Amino acid sequence: MEKIRIEGVSFIYSKGTPFERRALDGVSCSFEAGKITCLIGHTGSGKSTLVNLLNGLYRPTEGKVYLDGEDIWARPKKITDIRRRVGLVMQYPEYQLFDETVYSDIAFGPKNLGLDAGEIDLRVREAIAFVGLDEALLSKSPFELSGGQKRRVAIAGIIAMRPEVLVLDEPAAGLDPRGRREILGGLTRYVRERGITLILVSHSMEDMASYCDNVVVMKDAKVFMQGTVDEVFSHPDELDAVGLDTPEITKLAQGLIQAGIVLSGALYTVEDVRDAILRYIGGNAQ
Amino acid sequence: MISDITLGQFFPGSSILHRLDPRTKLLLSLLYIIGVFLLNTPMAFILYTLITLSLILASRISMRVILKGIKPIVIVLIFTMIINILLTSGEGEPLFSFLIFAVYKEGIIRAFFMAYRVIMLIVGSSVLLTYTTSPIALTDGLESLLSPLKLIKVPVHLFAMMMTIALRFIPTLIEETETIMNAQKSRGANFTEGSIIKRARALIPILVPLFVSSFKRAEELAVAMECRCYRGDVGRTKMNKLKYRLRDILWLTVGALLFAGLILLSVKSAELSALGEAMRILFYKI
Ligand SMILES: Nc1ncnc2c1ncn2[C@@H]1O[C@H](COP(=O)(O)OP(=O)(O)OP(=O)(O)O)[C@@H](O)[C@H]1O
Ligand SMILES: [Mg+2]
Numbered sequence: 001m002e003k004i005r006i007e008g009v010s011f012i013y014s015k016g017t018p019f020e021r022r023a024l025d026g027v028s029c030s031f032e033a034g035k036i037t038c039l040i041g042h043t044g045s046g047k048s049t050l051v052n053l054l055n056g057l058y059r060p061t062e063g064k065v066y067l068d069g070e071d072i073w074a075r076p077k078k079i080t081d082i083r084r085r086v087g088l089v090m091q092y093p094e095y096q097l098f099d100e101t102v103y104s105d106i107a108f109g110p111k112n113l114g115l116d117a118g119e120i121d122l123r124v125r126e127a128i129a130f131v132g133l134d135e136a137l138l139s140k141s142p143f144e145l146s147g148g149q150k151r152r153v154a155i156a157g158i159i160a161m162r163p164e165v166l167v168l169d170e171p172a173a174g175l176d177p178r179g180r181r182e183i184l185g186g187l188t189r190y191v192r193e194r195g196i197t198l199i200l201v202s203h204s205m206e207d208m209a210s211y212c213d214n215v216v217v218m219k220d221a222k223v224f225m226q227g228t229v230d231e232v233f234s235h236p237d238e239l240d241a242v243g244l245d246t247p248e249i250t251k252l253a254q255g256l257i258q259a260g261i262v263l264s265g266a267l268y269t270v271e272d273v274r275d276a277i278l279r280y281i282g283g284n285a286q
Numbered sequence: 287m288i289s290d291i292t293l294g295q296f297f298p299g300s301s302i303l304h305r306l307d308p309r310t311k312l313l314l315s316l317l318y319i320i321g322v323f324l325l326n327t328p329m330a331f332i333l334y335t336l337i338t339l340s341l342i343l344a345s346r347i348s349m350r351v352i353l354k355g356i357k358p359i360v361i362v363l364i365f366t367m368i369i370n371i372l373l374t375s376g377e378g379e380p381l382f383s384f385l386i387f388a389v390y391k392e393g394i395i396r397a398f399f400m401a402y403r404v405i406m407l408i409v410g411s412s413v414l415l416t417y418t419t420s421p422i423a424l425t426d427g428l429e430s431l432l433s434p435l436k437l438i439k440v441p442v443h444l445f446a447m448m449m450t451i452a453l454r455f456i457p458t459l460i461e462e463t464e465t466i467m468n469a470q471k472s473r474g475a476n477f478t479e480g481s482i483i484k485r486a487r488a489l490i491p492i493l494v495p496l497f498v499s500s501f502k503r504a505e506e507l508a509v510a511m512e513c514r515c516y517r518g519d520v521g522r523t524k525m526n527k528l529k530y531r532l533r534d535i536l537w538l539t540v541g542a543l544l545f546a547g548l549i550l551l552s553v554k555s556a557e558l559s560a561l562g563e564a565m566r567i568l569f570y571k572i
Contacts, residue, residue: 016350016354017351017354018297018348018351052468055472057468057471057472080471080474080476083471083472083474084474087472088472089472090465090468090469090472093469095462095465095466095495095498095499096466096469096470096491096495097495098490098491098492098494098495099491099494108470108473108474108475108491109473109474112473112474112475112476113474143498157473158472158473161473161474
């Protein structure tokens with residue numbers, strides 16, 4: 001079932017000035033309920049613009065955005081309700097922290113929802129656990145944390161609002177591999193547990209292969225391809241044409257295949273390839 | 287969107303105004319601004335309107351952009367006009383009166399002139415300077431014009447550098463404000479509803495991150511400049527040296543002639559000598 005559907009959406013920055021720029025051009029795509037969808041595309045292809053439309057921060061110049069089949073701009077006065085249902089973590093969210101302690105910063109969103117102190121406390125602690133931060137940090141100033149910790153605090157701030165749809169714009173950009181795994185792993189575990197729809201913006205084909213169900217590929221302000229991970233990976237030449245590389249591990253597997261080691265099945269993650277190799281060895285042993 | 291503000295923005299282009307030496311444009315706008323305050327006959331107003339229109343044509347900036355630049359001050363302007371109309375008393379009978387106010391012909395004329403002057407001031411200086419001169423060229427020109435002050439130990443270069451940096455970071459700051467506002471909106475912040483106190487409090491989540499990043503950026507910039515051995519203007523050469531050309535001399539001559547004509551037009555009936563009157567009006571108005 002579709003959670004969010006976008007129909008013929010165009011978005012123009014600085015409309016009516018010489019700096020006018022069409023960042024989205026007739027984009028249509030949909031995001032399935034309870035699934036993890038990866039939004040992928042090269043720099044400047046319009047990914048961030050698209051996610052800012054999903055929770056009504058921007059209003060489409062043309063076209064419609066539907067949440068559960070309802071046009072989110074049907075009643076512009078109620079757009080804050082949409083923002084509560086669709087939680088958006090923007091690119092580089094660590095620059096938005098402002099409060100004195102990590103605790104009160106994470107509590108900012110729930111407070112705006114009008115929750116009572118007990119509920120807020122519950123949600124803050126739950127959120128911080130999901131992003132893998134220690135409770136000892138709660139009383140610290142957010143400005144004393146490392147970049148990766150700040151990022152997690154910012155993500156926790158949205159999780160604590162318990163949105164139905166979680167949208168993250170490059171949550172793992174600029175983090176080391178372990179940090180990436182922890183953040184993305186924690187997030188995917190959280191959304192699968194709760195049946196939340198997750199939309200993940202990424203540059204990385206590896207992330208997409210390891211964490212996502214569906215993929216939307218963007219190119220030059222348009223949707224270039226859309227489907228399940230397997231469907232999209234079955235068009236390596238087209239992916240190459242948009243400047244998206246197949247994962248390193250897939251290249252390795254292809255190298256092995258060319259060397260005569262016949263691997264089968266999906267070969268997009270290290271685990272895939274490990275299993276394929278084990279199958280191959282097992283098959284040869286019999 | 288805030289980033290759509292056009293007042294004070296540079297629009298790259300290749301019109302004759304774009305190509306003039308920044309010093310020429312600075313001098314011309316000085317004359318232009320003094321001229322605005324000299325206007326006091328209908329003939330002079332017509333002349334000024336024509337001059338301004340030809341400047342707009344020469345800049346090849348679209349009328350839409352110019353009107354957009356005036357838009358932010360329209361409300362203030364209307365408000366001051368009303369105050370002017372209501373509070374100016376004149377000789378003879380009022381045109382009409384209501385409550386405690388009496389409206390005189392003088393008040394209306396004064397309000398009109400005031401609005402006309404402000405609009406001309408904004409249009410003229412944006413077309414002559416900000417719209418058609420890059421911030422760098424502008425400060426270069428200013429530094430060069432003010433360089434005689436170096437003799438009396440005024441740190442002209444320092445001021446010019448500070449201005450360049452400030453101008454350079456205005457768009458960045460606007461962009462950042464917008465990003466942070468969007469981020470806090472995503473967390474349920476509301477800047478447009480509630481009492482004044484509530485709205486003022488709602489600004490904290492914007493201002494704190496903005497200050498933090500501004501200080502951080504200032505520090506990084508300072509380090510970057512020192513790494514490139516910046517140590518003020520002593521012994522510093524310029525890549526693009528300013529040079530007066532024939533067209534600059536032509537424009538300056540025409541400007542000076544028009545200015546002289548304006549003085550004659552404005553003060554021809556005065557008892558005082560033309561120049562004395564001009565100075566008097568000038569200092570009185572400023
Ligand atoms: N605030 C803005 N004003 C004007 N143009 C913008 C603005 N933000 C983005 N753009 C332009 O819109 C286009 C799409 O930008 P967007 O940020 O959506 O790309 P992206 O796919 O998220 O890129 P990245 O992977 O680098 O984050 C770009 O060409 C960009 O220059
Ligand atoms: Mg982006």
